[in-house]
Amino acid sequence: MSCTRRDLLGASAAVPLALATPALAQSGPIRIGMITTLSGPGAALGNDIRDGFNLVVKNAGGRLGGLPVEVVIADDALRPENGRAIAERMVRRERIQVLTGIVFSNVMLAVAPVVLPAATYISANAGPSQLAGEACHANYFNVAWQNDNLHEAVGQYVTQQGKRRAYLVAPNYPAGRDALTGFKRFFRGEVVAEQYTRLDQLDYAAELAAIRTAGPEAVYIFLPGGLGINFIKQYAAAGLRERVPLYGPGFSFDQDVFPAVGEDALGCFNSSQWALDLPVPANRQFVDTFEREYGRLPSLYASQGYDAALLIGSAIAATRGRVGDRAAFAAALKRADFQSVRGRFRFGNNNHPIQTIYMREVVKDEKGRIVNRTIGTAFEDHQDAYAAQCKLT
Amino acid sequence: MDSLLLLEQALNGLTLGVMLFLMAAGLTLIFGVMGVINLAHGSLYMIGAFAGATVTARTGSFALGMLAGMAASALVALALELTLIRRLYARDHLDQVLATYALILIANESVKIVWGPQPIFLGTPEAFGGSVEIIPGVPYPAYRLAIIGTGLAAAAFLWWLIARTRLGMLIRAGTTHRAIVQALGVNIQALFALVFAIGGALAGLAGMMAGPLLAVQVGMGEQILILTFVVVVVGGLGSVRGAMAGAVLVGLVDTLSRAVLPVAVREVLPPSAADQVAANLGAVAVYLLMAVVLAIRPQGLVPRHA
Amino acid sequence: MREPAPPHVRRGWIAAQAGLAVLVAAPFVLTALDRAWLLPTLTRMLAYGLGAAALDVVLGYGGLVSFGHGAFLGTGAYVAGALIHHAGAATPLLRWPVEIDGSLDALIAFPAAALAAGALAFLIGAVSLRTRGVHFIMITLAFAQMVYFLVLAIPEYGGTDGLMLPARHRLFDLPLDGDQPLYWVALVLLVGFLTIAQRSMEARFGLALRGARQNERRMRALGYPVFRIRLVAFTISGAVAGLAGAVLANQAGFVSPDLLSWQRSGELIIMVILGGQGTLFGPVLGAFALLLLEEELSAVTEHWMLVLGPLLLACVLFFRRGLWGQVVRAPAHG
Incomplete structure (x- = not known):
């Protein structure tokens, strides 16, 4: 639109354009x-989820569950x-019935009331925690x-390491509060302070x-x-x-x-439901194809995107593509009939995973790359603390 | 709160202060000499950071990156002045605001296309990787000290440029008696272009120095731009000395209020709520400072005609 | 005794009435075409049109470049949203000095939103209007930032996460649910404001406001209380922007601090300039144009800002009359 007369006509022509957008055939x-985060400090997360998801689609020649799919991607920033929006x-407008991809819980909570009455997420x-419990x-x-979940594992691990005084830092948003709640649920020592930072904060000098x-x-x-x-980086520099x-x-x-971060992360202990070195055939294939396709090693986010695509594919196959039959589609999803890169995987009553959580250590591998090495299991068949508040069965 | 901690936070405030000064000096010079309000000054900061980060990644030299960042911002500033900004000198402030706002949109989107939406995380230069015990028992990141040093050096250079050179004389004359300088037959067009380029170089320097502390990303310019406005208004529009005073004051108030407030608020509220209240009230402190200064000294702390 | 209106004014009335006819017909046509999903977008356009027209009173007629109207828009939205939030949670909005409960009644919430935003505008205006030019731009911007952070500081309303609203307001006990009711509310508010504003801009008040823009000293010499006239205009403008915010809160079912941000303030200015300042109808057209541009272009390319930026530049440099000036072929001014 500009302020010229001709463009004004162009603008009024755009309304019929919007009108003419066909209801999806x-x-x-x-x-x-x-819907995912592709810009700003959280961009790498959405990037990996998208790449992991697309890898499954690409490996199957543009299909999921044997049927052609189109992934419509948008950045929530x-x-x-x-x-x-x-x-x-x-x-x-576009009448899409299956959605995925959101990285951050504050976006998730804002989107859920819009999506869930009409589509499957x-x-x-x-x-x-809200969507695992009462909601x-x-x-x-x-x-x-x-x-x-992952924070509970570290809470337990830090306790086992005999640390008695812990200082906690997390961003001030729903997942940040869940995180420290999770950590404290299994940490037996004294919490010196809970520091909540801004979600867009990048300078931690204070x-x-x-x-x-x-x-x-x-x-x-x-x-x-x-x-x-x-x-x-700043922790090391200080x-x-x-x-x-x-x-x-x-x-x-x-x-x-x-x-x-380079070597500044070496020696740090962390938890994950997945690891690069998990000896599961599906995982080996995932890591190999991911590295070949994108020229980098996958993160846990990529593994989640990959598993999400596999899960959706399994339900598309089971319902023969009738994703609009929401009850049947949900029932197929709940069976979790796919080969997760994590190995054993199933859903609890609240449609959240029951799975193993591992502890990992940041090390240098034989090629000199900085990677995580699995050092043990924190929980087996671990379920979240909110499942009992959920009325689903 | 103990005094060592307070001292450390004051150093952090000074780091922010010198960055703000580099931004504010350019902004205020441009306003002082040309009478233009340039919202796209933050975009020059961003462009300097991106160009510098790219050169640093290619060459492995942070110093080269820094020079490249300054050069890139200065060149972009120069190009803008020659093609667009000079059309705005005679326009009212609304047109200037809108045109330079449009430049922000264009700059952000162009950078997104060239460098992608993901931020670049720039490493600290090797030489300043560690920490220095400038306060006994408190190792302080060497890089932050380097920023303070560089900022002060830039300030000294600016002082020399403005107070001791012919160019500086013209700039000083330009800010106070624009019409007379023009009447004296000084090539005012060249002077304006040069001032704009200097402002660009300073913004580029600030952007590049902020790179390792924050992240080089689209939108980084707007975050610092608004604080820069506060600095300029507090210091006095058009006054470089005012920019210095305002920058240090705003840097300290911002950092210290964010450091002290949480301690106070945590006494009465649970951690998550306390940090939310404290972080945002800390941000309000700067604007409150501005309101107070304006109420007492509407022309700013160090007005340019002083 | 009135002079016959110049042709562009007559054309303006015809265009405005044609626009109104289209807007009245829109819900029926769109529903018949199974395109009702466009109505929420149109409602947002109406609300932003209201906000932009309100800004036009101070910017276009008063010549006061407020870079902080997002604060009033957002305040209205948060007041409306907070009333719904507290009504849903059955908690009081305010315990002290007087206890105020949440409310689902639009006849309470919308006036409350306007009142709060107006009061805020009065306070900000009382300080800012003592300054001129660039100072005024920066100070309104800075005050808006202050409001932004103050709202973020309230834990109850979600900070940067925003505030989810469990319901919409009710008007005469009818919920404003679905696409149509809120659309009509927005349309009535917009038409009502435009009618009143159009009249008062032609009346003594508007003439004084415009006169002060042209020559402040002369108006003062003529005995006009320039500061007070401007403050009244600024306050009313803020209140109406707050009303627009209340519509937006209901439409989205969600209130986000984004509404208070300086980018929102900037967009309101763009709407005014794009449509044509000092015309009231122009900014409404500008709001429609900008949102339509966003809706259509963002579906085509994620880099739609690269279209908007140059367009805005071209508008500033070459087409100063704005869209409305083109429609009514008004003589160029300014």
Whole structure:
């Protein structure tokens, strides 16, 4: 639009254009909406989820569950209002019935009321406690974890390591609060402080000064993506790495941040439902094809995107592509009839995973790359703490 | 809160302060000499950071990256002045705001296309990787000290440029008696272009230095731009000395209020709510400072005609 | 005794009435065509049109470049949203000094939103209007940022996560659910404001406001209380922007601090300029144009800002009359 006369006519012509957008034809590929974070400090997470998901589709020649699919991707820029607007457009205007991809729980919570009455949502990352508990929904599935899970594992591990005073840092948003709740659920020592930072914060000078003054025995950070990159680097630059060991979930220590933080992450212990070196055939294939396709190692986010695509594919196959039959589609999803890269995987009553959580250590591998090595199992068949509040069966 | 911690936070405030000064000096010079309000000043900061990060990644030299960042921002600033900004000198401030707002949109989207939407995380230069015990018992990141040093050096250079050179004399004359300088037959067009380029170079330097502390990403310019406005208004529009005073004051108030407030608020609220309240009230402190300064000294702390 | 209106004014009335006819017909036509999903977008357009027209009173007629109207839009949205939120949670909005409960009644919430935004505009205006030019731009911007962070600081309303609303307001006990009711509310508010504003801009108040823009000293010498006139205009403008915010909150079912952001303030200015400042109808057209551009272009390319940016530049440099000026072929001014 400009202010010239001709363009004005062009503008009025655009309304019929919008009117003419066809209601999605039932034939053609099944459309899957992917709302994810592709810009800003959380961009690497959405990037990996998207790449993991697309890898499955690509390996199968543009198909999931044997039927052609089209993945419609949109960037929420980590803003709940953006996610909501995109979801509205996808569900109402484009009539997409299967959605996935949201990275951050605040976006998830804003989008859920828009999507769930009309479509099925399969979360490949965000797992806010609300949607696992009282607000659980028959058409909402989480193939990754409930937010608290990985943090619970580290809480237990730090206790086992004999650390008594822990300093906790997380961003101030739903998943950040879930994270520290999860950690505290299994940590038996004293929490020196719970520090909540801004979700777009990148400079942690003030927090680091406070940590030094508090003198804890362990520092626990849930700082995904770019937040973690900066914290870990600044932690080392402030001379704290030699004084206080740093712990976190896999979100703070995985392949999405290692290239940027380099050796500053070495020796940190973290938890994950997946690991690069898990001896599962599906995982070997995933890691190999991912590295060949994208020229980098996958992160846990990529594994979640990959599993989300496999899960959706299994339900498309089981329903022969009738994704609009929401009850049948949900029932097929709940069977979780796919080969997860994690090995054993099943859904609990609240459509959240029951799975094993591992502990990993950041090391250098034989090629000199910085990777995670699995050092043990924190929980087996672990279910989230909110399942009992969910009325689904 | 103990005094060592307070001292450390004051150093952090100073780091922010010198960055703000580099931004504010350019912004205020451009306003002072040309009477233009340039919203796209933050875009020059971003462009400097991206160009610098790219050169650093290619060559492995942070110093080269820094020079490249400054050069890129100066060149872009120059090109903007020659093609667009000079059309705005005679326009009202609304047109200037809108045109330079349009430049922000164009710059952000162009950078997104060239460099992608993902941020670049720039490493700290090797030489400043560690920490220095400038306060006994408190190792302080060497890189932050380097920023403070560089900022002060830039400030000294600016002072020399403005107070001791012929160019500086013209700039000083231009800010106070624009019409007379023009009447004296000085090539005012060249002077304007040069001032714009200097402002660009300073913004590029600030952007590149912020790279390792924050992240090089689309939109980074707008975050610092608004604080820069506050600095300029607090210091006095058009005054470089005012920019210095305002920058240090705003840097300290911002950092210290964010450091002190949480401690106070945590006494009465649970951690998550307390940090939310404290972080945002800390951000309000700067704007409150501006309102107070305006109420007492509407012309700013160090007005340019002083 | 009135002079006959110049042709562009007559054309303006015809265009405005044609626009109104289209907007009245739109819900029926769209529903018949099974395109009702466009109605929420149209409702948003109406609301932003209201906000932009409100800004036009101070910007276009008063010549006061407020870079902080997002704060009033957002305040209205948060007040409306908070009333719904507290009504849903059955908690009081305010315990002290007087206890105020949440409310689902639009006849309470919308006036409350306007009142709060108006009061805020009064306070900000009382300080900012003492300054001129660039100072005014920066100070309104800074005050808007202050409001932004103050709202973010309230834990109850979700901070950066925004506030989810469990319901919409009710009007005469009828819920404003679905696509149509809220559309009509927005349309009535817009038409009502345009009618009143059009009249008062032609009346003594509007003439004084415009006169102060042209020559402040002369108006002062003539005995007009320039500061007070501007403050009244600023306050009313803020209140109406708050009303627009209340519509937006109901439409989205979600209130986000994004509404208070400086980008939102900037977009409101763009709408005014795109449509044509000092015309009231122009900014409404500008709002429709900008949102349509966003809706259609963002579906085609994610880089739609690269279209908007140059367009805005071209508008500023070459087409200063704006869209409305083109429609009514008004003589160029300014």
